[in-house]
Amino acid sequence: MHIPDGFLNAGVSVATGVVAVGGGAVALKKARDELDDKSVPMLALCAAFIFAAQMLNFPIAGGTSGHFLGAALAAILLGPYLGSLVLMVVLIIQALLFADGGLTALGANIFNMAIVGVYGAYVIYYLLKKALPRGRTWFLSSTAISAWFSIVLAALVCALELAISGTSPAGTVIPAMVGIHALIGIVEALITVVVAGVVMAARPDLIRTYQPAGNLTVREVA
Amino acid sequence: MQHGFLDRYANLDSPLHRADARAKIVGFLSLIIVCVSTPSRYWQPFAAYFLLLLALLAISRVPILYVMKRMAVVLPFILMVAIFIPFFKRGGGSYNLGPLTLSGGGLMVLWNVSAKSLISVFSVILLSSTTSFPELLKGLERLKVPKLLIALLSFTYRYVFVLVDEVQRMRRARDSRGWKGRWLWEGKVIGHMIATLFLRSYERGERVYGAMLARGYDGRIRTLEITTFGIYDFALAFLLVAIPLTIRLFTG
Numbered sequence: 001m002h003i004p005d006g007f008l009n010a011g012v013s014v015a016t017g018v019v020a021v022g023g024g025a026v027a028l029k030k031a032r033d034e035l036d037d038k039s040v041p042m043l044a045l046c047a048a049f050i051f052a053a054q055m056l057n058f059p060i061a062g063g064t065s066g067h068f069l070g071a072a073l074a075a076i077l078l079g080p081y082l083g084s085l086v087l088m089v090v091l092i093i094q095a096l097l098f099a100d101g102g103l104t105a106l107g108a109n110i111f112n113m114a115i116v117g118v119y120g121a122y123v124i125y126y127l128l129k130k131a132l133p134r135g136r137t138w139f140l141s142s143t144a145i146s147a148w149f150s151i152v153l154a155a156l157v158c159a160l161e162l163a164i165s166g167t168s169p170a171g172t173v174i175p176a177m178v179g180i181h182a183l184i185g186i187v188e189a190l191i192t193v194v195v196a197g198v199v200m201a202a203r204p205d206l207i208r209t210y211q212p213a214g215n216l217t218v219r220e221v222a
Numbered sequence: 223m224q225h226g227f228l229d230r231y232a233n234l235d236s237p238l239h240r241a242d243a244r245a246k247i248v249g250f251l252s253l254i255i256v257c258v259s260t261p262s263r264y265w266q267p268f269a270a271y272f273l274l275l276l277a278l279l280a281i282s283r284v285p286i287l288y289v290m291k292r293m294a295v296v297l298p299f300i301l302m303v304a305i306f307i308p309f310f311k312r313g314g315g316s317y318n319l320g321p322l323t324l325s326g327g328g329l330m331v332l333w334n335v336s337a338k339s340l341i342s343v344f345s346v347i348l349l350s351s352t353t354s355f356p357e358l359l360k361g362l363e364r365l366k367v368p369k370l371l372i373a374l375l376s377f378t379y380r381y382v383f384v385l386v387d388e389v390q391r392m393r394r395a396r397d398s399r400g401w402k403g404r405w406l407w408e409g410k411v412i413g414h415m416i417a418t419l420f421l422r423s424y425e426r427g428e429r430v431y432g433a434m435l436a437r438g439y440d441g442r443i444r445t446l447e448i449t450t451f452g453i454y455d456f457a458l459a460f461l462l463v464a465i466p467l468t469i470r471l472f473t474g
Binding site for chain 1: 347428
């Protein structure tokens with residue numbers, strides 16, 4: 001889903017770039033407020049973690065494979081602002097170091113994955129959390145649903161950008177991208193649920209957006 | 223330890239490697255912007271950008287085969303657009319290829335995105351294989367990118383190597399236990415690996431932070447800075463901005 005240079009027109013590049021810079025400024029401010037400057041190592045390790053996790057390819061069907069995005073996982077573990085910041089760091093490193101995603105499309109890629117993907121997942125997770133009773137099963141179900149939506153929403157805005165830029169005809173690129181990613185989203189949901197389940201069993205205090213029922217105190221991490 | 227794929231040739235020695243990171247960032251970024259904004263009616267400007275990059279590649283002594291391999295990252299996207307070509311109905315005539323009808327408009331779009339994305343990727347690869355990442359970040363910091371973001375990027379870069387090692391070890395362990403990775407339910411294994419990776423990463427982060435505190439870390443990172451932006455750097459930046467811009471203006 002990393003759009004290279006040359007696929008977007010000037011309007012789309014500039015518009016998404018402005019939103020991305022705004023989103024970055026908000027996320028950095030929130031990071032300073034929530035964590036203060038000193039917690040850089042922790043956030044950086046989360047970013048390096050997402051980066052390394054994206055290297056694990058998973059099977060989709062037969063021979064094709066996809067890889068984990070981690071937007072919903074980051075949103076649920078770290079909260080929307082820090083999650084978005086971590087995804088941005090990953091995307092910037094991928095663009096600069098691997099040429100994975102173009103520099104003039106960096107704004108669009110940040111918008112799709114770090115903003116729409118992370119905040120979209122968080123909004124859905126948050127609404128489900130309000131609507132559903134507390135408990136492990138419900139937590140994991142809302143995790144799965146928000147992970148699926150994070151992929152599909154990111155793919156949808158990516159397809160819209162390509163269509164608006166005149167790179168692909170809207171009538172075909174939107175159903176194609178959304179269709180493929182509806183499938184990839186299932187695997188993303190599966191993996192996110194497994195990860196969330198294991199983290200919940202091992203270190204429930206690391207899930208910033210979830211407080212388990214009962215009077216378990218959440219340990220403040222340095 | 224096998225991660226030579228990360229900025230592998232950034233520590234060679236050449237005039238391009240020695241140039242200040244700011245000159246290269248500004249130069250290559252403007253080359254990309256000019257290239258992306260060039261109308262695709264003509265092929266000559268793209269050929270000229272490509273030749274300019276080839277000349278820089280020759281100066282940098284980065285192997286051309288390596289660059290070409292890395293350029294493959296854009297292929298999936300180009301293919302995706304190519305698949306849509308028959309659906310374009312934007313004039314430009316149509317061509318028959320066996321049972322398929324290719325639209326002229328679609329072929330124009332394909333040429334447009336292929337030329338632009340390949341040249342841009344070439345530029346980024348040249349930038350990242352002539353500038354080490356820490357230097358690149360120092361350049362970005364001088365160019366007024368927020369300090370917190372720079373600190374995050376440099377720490378992330380530092381630990382990417384460690385975690386990629388971790389992933390490779392885990393992958394080796396998994397594969398030696400006969401994991402095939404052919405079916406959906408085998409994805410659960412990936413989930414467990416990612417969860418383990420997260421716990422290890424986070425706890426490593428806690429330990430690193432503790433160790434840094436013990437050594438007097440107060441949120442600021444102090445480095446010895448000896449960088450100069452000389453006449454040579456200025457010339458490089460100027461050429462990288464001026465040559466593409468001239469080509470672009472002349473072919474309008």
